[in-house]
Amino acid sequence: MLLNIKNLHVEIDGKEIIKGLNLGVNQGEVHAIMGPNGTGKSTLAAAITGREGYEITAGEIWFKGTNIVDMEPDERANLGIFLSFQYPVEIPGVSMTNFMRTAINAKREYQGLPPVPAGEFLKMMEEKKNLVEIHSKLTNRSVNEGFSGGEKKRNEIFQMAMLEPSLAILDETDSGLDIDALKVVAKGVNQLKSGENAFVIITHYQRLLDYIVPDFVHVLFDGKIVKTGGKNLALELEAKGYEWIKEQHLFEA
Amino acid sequence: MEVQQNDNILEQVTTSDYKYGFYTDIENDMAPPGLNEDIVRFISAKKEEPEWMLEFRLKAFRHWQNLSEPGWAHIQYPKINYQDIIYYAAPKKKSLASLDEVDPELLDTFNKLGISLEEQKMLSGVAVDAVIDSVSVKTTFQDTLAKHGIIFCSFSEAVREHPELVKKYMGSVVPYTDNYFAALNSAVFSDGSFCFIPAGVRCPLELSTYFRINAANTGQFERTLIVAESGSYVSYMEGCTAPQRDENQLHAAIVEIVAMDHAEVKYSTVQNWYPGDKEGKGGVYNFVTKRGLCKGRSSKISWTQVETGSSITWKYPSCVLMGDNSVGEFYSVAVTNNFQQADTGTKMIHIGKNTRSTVISKGISAGRSNNAYRGLVKILPGAVNARNFSQCDSLLLGDQCGAHTFPYIEAKNETSIVEHEATTSKISEDQLFYCNQRGIDTEKAIGLIVNGYAKEVLNKLPMEFAVEAQKLLAITLEGSVG
Ligand SMILES: Nc1ncnc2c1ncn2[C@@H]1O[C@H](COP(=O)(O)OP(=O)(O)OP(=O)(O)O)[C@@H](O)[C@H]1O
Ligand SMILES: [Mg+2]
Numbered sequence: 092m093l094l095n096i097k098n099l100h101v102e103i104d105g106k107e108i109i110k111g112l113n114l115g116v117n118q119g120e121v122h123a124i125m126g127p128n129g130t131g132k133s134t135l136a137a138a139i140t141g142r143e144g145y146e147i148t149a150g151e152i153w154f155k156g157t158n159i160v161d162m163e164p165d166e167r168a169n170l171g172i173f174l175s176f177q178y179p180v181e182i183p184g185v186s187m188t189n190f191m192r193t194a195i196n197a198k199r200e201y202q203g204l205p206p207v208p209a210g211e212f213l214k215m216m217e218e219k220k221n222l223v224e225i226h227s228k229l230t231n232r233s234v235n236e237g238f239s240g241g242e243k244k245r246n247e248i249f250q251m252a253m254l255e256p257s258l259a260i261l262d263e264t265d266s267g268l269d270i271d272a273l274k275v276v277a278k279g280v281n282q283l284k285s286g287e288n289a290f291v292i293i294t295h296y297q298r299l300l301d302y303i304v305p306d307f308v309h310v311l312f313d314g315k316i317v318k319t320g321g322k323n324l325a326l327e328l329e330a331k332g333y334e335w336i337k338e339q340h341l342f343e344a
Numbered sequence: 345m346e347v348q349q350n351d352n353i354l355e356q357v358t359t360s361d362y363k364y365g366f367y368t369d370i371e372n373d374m375a376p377p378g379l380n381e382d383i384v385r386f387i388s389a390k391k392e393e394p395e396w397m398l399e400f401r402l403k404a405f406r407h408w409q410n411l412s413e414p415g416w417a418h419i420q421y422p423k424i425n426y427q428d429i430i431y432y433a434a435p436k437k438k439s440l441a442s443l444d445e446v447d448p449e450l451l452d453t454f455n456k457l458g459i460s461l462e463e464q465k466m467l468s469g470v471a472v473d474a475v476i477d478s479v480s481v482k483t484t485f486q487d488t489l490a491k492h493g494i495i496f497c498s499f500s501e502a503v504r505e506h507p508e509l510v511k512k513y514m515g516s517v518v519p520y521t522d523n524y525f526a527a528l529n530s531a532v533f534s535d536g537s538f539c540f541i542p543a544g545v546r547c548p549l550e551l552s553t554y555f556r557i558n559a560a561n562t563g564q565f566e567r568t569l570i571v572a573e574s575g576s577y578v579s580y581m582e583g584c585t586a587p588q589r590d591e592n593q594l595h596a597a598i599v600e601i602v603a604m605d606h607a608e609v610k611y612s613t614v615q616n617w618y619p620g621d622k623e624g625k626g627g628v629y630n631f632v633t634k635r636g637l638c639k640g641r642s643s644k645i646s647w648t649q650v651e652t653g654s655s656i657t658w659k660y661p662s663c664v665l666m667g668d669n670s671v672g673e674f675y676s677v678a679v680t681n682n683f684q685q686a687d688t689g690t691k692m693i694h695i696g697k698n699t700r701s702t703v704i705s706k707g708i709s710a711g712r713s714n715n716a717y718r719g720l721v722k723i724l725p726g727a728v729n730a731r732n733f734s735q736c737d738s739l740l741l742g743d744q745c746g747a748h749t750f751p752y753i754e755a756k757n758e759t760s761i762v763e764h765e766a767t768t769s770k771i772s773e774d775q776l777f778y779c780n781q782r783g784i785d786t787e788k789a790i791g792l793i794v795n796g797y798a799k800e801v802l803n804k805l806p807m808e809f810a811v812e813a814q815k816l817l818a819i820t821l822e823g824s825v826g
Contacts, residue, residue, distance in 0.1 A: 140781055143773065164780035173781075180778040184796025193792055194782040201783065233796065250782065 092153070093118050093289050094139075094258055099150035101131075101138045101314075107148070108134045110314035116258070119286040123300055123325060124293045126311035127333050132293045133177055135311070136260045140174045141167050154258070169201035171257030175247035175264045177293075182234040187246070188216065190234045191253055198254065219252040223279045240267045248279040255283065260291045265299040277302030297329040310336055375432040381405060384531050387432045391500055391535075396511065404520035404530030411524045417687040418716040418748055419656050421629060424594060431532045431565075494547055494578075495540040499567050502538035509540055513571050517600040517637045517664070525596040525631040525658075529565045533598070536567035541576035541607075550806050551580045568599040572607035574640060579610040581809055595654075597632045605640030605667065610648070612805050613661075614813050617653035619684050619820075627655025627684070634661035635691075638670035638699075646673035647690065648804040650813045652820040655684055660718065662691035665699035665727075672701040675801040677813075679794075679820050680713030680745070689718040689750075694727035694760070703734035706798045709745035710821055716748040721762055723755040730760040738768040739797050741790065741821065791818030 094116040101109035108131045116122055124132055137145045139152060141164035151158045159167055182190065196206045207215075220230060225245050235243050244264050251259050264276055280290060280303050292303060300308075300322060308324040309316045312333070317340045318324070328336075375383050384405045388398040413424070489496050495506060502510050520530035541547055572578055582599075595617065601609050611634075620627025630653075636645035647661035663672025674690035692701035701721065709715040721732045738747035749766050771793050779789035795802065795814050802810050 142777055163785070164777060165783050165785045168781050168783040176778065176781075180772075180774045182775055182778070182793060182796055184799035185792055190779075190782070190792070193784055193788065194779075197783040197785065197788065254782070 092116065093155065094291075095151075095153040096139075097151045097153070099135075099138065099152065100148045101134055102146045102148050103134065103144060108314055109138060111150070112311075112315055114309070114316060116289045116291060118257075118289055119284075120307070121280075121284070121290045121292065121303060121305045123305040123308045123322075124291060124311055124316075125295065125308060125325065125328055127337075130311050131314045132311050133262055136174055136177075136262050136291075136293065139167075139260060140164055140172060165197065166201070168256075169198045171288075173251050173254055173256035173259045175244070175251060175259065175261040177262040177266070179235050179238075179243040179247055181236045181238075183236050185234050187230040187232065187234055191216065191230075191250065194250075194254060215253065219249055222252050222282060223249045224275050225249045241269060241272045244268055245272055245275060248276050252279055252283060255288075257288045258291070259283075259288070260293070262293045263295065264292075265294050265296060273299060274302060297325045300325050312336060312340055375430055377430050378427040379405070379429070379431055379532065383431055387532055387534075390432060391503075393500075393503060394507065396507075397503055400515070400520070401531050404527050405532075407521055408524065408527035408531055411527055413524050417658055417718070418714065418750070419658065419685040419687050421656055421685075424629070426528075429594060432534070488549060489547075492545050492548065493542040494545060495538065496551060497538055499533070499536040499538050499569070502569070506538070506540070509571065510538065510569070513569055513600065513602055515600075517602060517635050518598050518633050522633060526598055526633045529567060529596045529598045529633070533565040533567040536569075536597070538568075539570045539578065539580065541570075541572045541578045543573040543604075544575045545573075546576065547578040551578065564595055566595075566597045568597070570599075570601045570609060570611070572601070572603045572609050572643075574605040574607060576604075577608045579806060580612070581806060582611065582613045593629060595628055595630045595632070597630075597634075599632070599634040599661075601636035601645055603636065603638050603640060603643035603645050603670075606642045607640060608644040608646075609636065610646045611636070611661070612809055613647075613649040613651075614805075614809060614816065615649065615651045615653050615657070616816060618655075619653050620655040620682065622682050628653065629656045630654035630659065631656075632659040634659065635664065636662070636672070637664045638667050638672060638696075640670070641667040641696075642669040642671075643667050644671040644673070646675070646804070648673075648675045648801065649677070649688075650798075650801070650805070650816070651676070651678040651686060651688060652816055654686075657684075657686040657688055659688045660690055662693065663701060664693045664695065665701065665730075666695045667699075668696040669698045669700075670696055671699070674701075674703045674705070675804045676705045677708065677798040677801045677817070678706070678715055678717075679708040679817060680710070680715045681820055682711040682713060684711075684713045686714070687716045687718055689716075689720075691720040691722070692732055694721075694723045694730040694732070694757075697726070697728045698730070699727055700731045701733075703732070703736070704800055705734075705736045706801055707736070707738040707747050708741070708794055708797070708817075708821070709738070709747050710741035712744045714746045714748070716750060718750040718752075720752040720754070721764075722753075723757050723760040723762065725756045727757050728759050730757060732760075732762045734762075734764045736764075736766045737797070738766075739794065740768065740770050787822060788818075790821055794818070794821060 092115050096112060096114040099109050099112040100107060126132055134145060138147060141162060147160050152160050155170060192212055199207060223245055229242060229246060235246060238246060247264060265273055305322050308320050308322060310318040318336055375386055381402060384401050388401055518526050520527050570580060601611060603609050617628040617630060638645055645663050651657055661674060665672050672692050678686045678688050680686050689705060690703055703719055705717045707715040707717055717736045719734060723730045736749050740747055747768055751764050753762050755762055771790060775793055776786055776789050794817050802813055805813055
């Protein structure tokens with residue numbers, strides 16, 4: 092199993108947000124995570140990627156055979172975990188090119204490889220830019236600075252394509268995207284998808300799942316996965332909302 | 345070994361009583377500590393200077409005696425005893441046999457900066473073989489420069505070979521009466537550089553590598569004079585991005601620039617003197633007076649500086665915009681870490697009509713350091729349509745450091761426009777995590793973010809300097825967060 096989360100409990104400022112979550116992801120799979128606002132989806136992503144302030148009070152996160160809960164965020168990234176941020180961050184004055192080269196070389200250093208030759212790197216940039224149909228105008232600018240909401244999301248997918256992670260977590264990458272951009276995101280994911288890697292897609296909308304077909308759909312509610320199904324579950328949620336799940340969950344609890 | 349010997353001598357000399365009648369002993373390699381007229385005469389005699397040069401020094405010395413050290417800067421340091429300092433020591437001989445004898449920490453930094461092996465030897469005082477020895481490098485450069493009629497030599501040489509030019513311009517921009525440290529420098533300056541670009545000549549070289557070699561041992565009180573005749577251009581790079589482990593505690597330098605009609609001088613500095621250790625012990629006190637005079641119409645002087653070293657920096661490269669339509673620029677990055685203190689900025693003095701000035705200052709503070717920007721924009725009554733734009737940004741790393749901005753504006757002509765913008769920011773947790781999530785560790789992330797922040801200024805540096813300056817910023821901030 093690529094990712095195996097067991098009985099995960101996460102606190103922010105002493106308040107428990109994730110309350111005993113289990114999730115297993117195999118290579119080659121696409122998992123969708125849905126759920127009402129504020130139920131802990133982004134918190135889960137933060138815990139997996141090792142963000143400071145998200146305290147894991149119990150449980151384990153196994154990734155490629157290692158329990159990564161005590162690992163630094165950059166090491167987790169270099170091990171192959173990528174997060175497409177719900178709110179990408181601006182870094183003024185740092186060009187996308189420089190940022191990407193630094194990231195790729197960090198990963199290569201981690202793998203014991205020498206820095207990527209300039210020619211090879213530029214070729215790769217071109218290739219991936221075409222893949223996500225991102226304009227050179229954007230990659231010549233500073234990281235996310237002044238990008239529109241949609242451009243930022245596209246840029247996340249561009250970075251994902253460049254870094255070729257084994258596990259990509261997309262936190263609401265589809266929110267705020269027009270239909271063309273949505274297709275681009277889907278194209279990026281589908282092209283990258285292989286038997287080796289896996290995707291966890293956090294979304295509120297069924298429409299992205301028309302393009303990226305999930306193997307599993309999970310409903311996160313109150314810090315736990317309360318329901319798991321196939322791609323039809325997403326359709327059902329779209330039609331019926333979350334009330335019935337909440338009721339079911341509270342009834343069971 | 346030699347270094348050790350020098351130290352011993354230093355100690356002997358500093359602990360022994362002052363020896364009267366010493367000044368007659370011209371064979372000595374070192375003056376006794378302290379400053380008086382005899383010492384000034386001794387220095388001048390050592391350098392075999394003409395009478396007029398000695399007179400200049402003595403006038404400066406007499407003036408200095410009546411001054412007191414300025415206390416207005418936002419810096420704190422134990423009182424300097426000017427009678428404890430040695431004002432003349434013959435240049436050190438390079439005598440280490442190989443790089444194996446050099447402090448490994450220093451070598452490590454050289455390597456991080458990508459300084460070539462040969463140059464490493466030169467900078468750390470290892471004897472170098474004849475081929476790249478500074479004399480031959482100097483010769484190659486001077487051939488090229490001579491072809492264009494450019495004079496570029498040490499200050500002492502200029503005093504000997506070009507006395508008319510030195511007499512005409514020395515002290516014309518920074519008179520010895522200017523301030524305490526300028527007076528001190530004028531009295532005791534050891535050496536420095538002189539540069540003269542004839543009318544209409546565009547200097548074909550960045551005056552850099554040469555200087556790097558040339559300047560390695562000019563010592564404590566250096567003096568630079570650059571004269572750009574009408575329509576000429578020169579880009580001048582001072583200093584050295586490699587770390588200088590100078591044991592001299594006090595540095596007081598003077599740089600004077602004169603630009604005639606349509607002349608342009610670009611002056612770039614990367615200052616990396618020893619900043620002291622993590623506890624704030626040791627380090628260089630750097631008190632520098634740098635000023636450019638845009639004497640001619642449409643002349644232009646740009647100062648670009650990256651300041652990462654010294655325990656104390658007191659420095660305000662300035663422009664006097666005398667010629668109509670003349671332009672002054674100041675681009676600065678000042679980084680302080682640990683216990684470093686910097687009080688730096690600029691003065692833009694608008695005298696001529698349609699004069700323009702731009703000030704971009706980026707302060708970066710980490711550790712327990714203090715970083716102050718101090719700037720004066722002065723518009724004189726005759727400066728019709730003068731324009732100034734100043735932007736002063738401060739970046740704080742951590743919460744024990746300080747950033748301060750002291751902008752002074754005196755506008756005496758109502759057609760002038762003076763704009764001032766200031767920001768203070770911190771590296772956010774979000775930015776660091778974003779970098780971390782892309783596999784970039786925190787130290788590298790800080791380097792990246794800081795370089796991005798300083799980019800506007802770094803872009804103004806000549807290419808080869810910029811690359812080293814970028815690395816230097818990252819190295820300076822190593823261990824500043826964690
Ligand atoms: N840094 C923080 N400090 C305090 N509370 C936080 C913090 N981050 C998240 N929370 C709280 O944790 C809960 C879960 O937030 P989270 O962002 O994980 O929700 P989400 O499921 O991603 O919601 P959405 O669908 O709106 O993105 C919320 O109640 C939120 O207010
Ligand atoms: Mg969220």
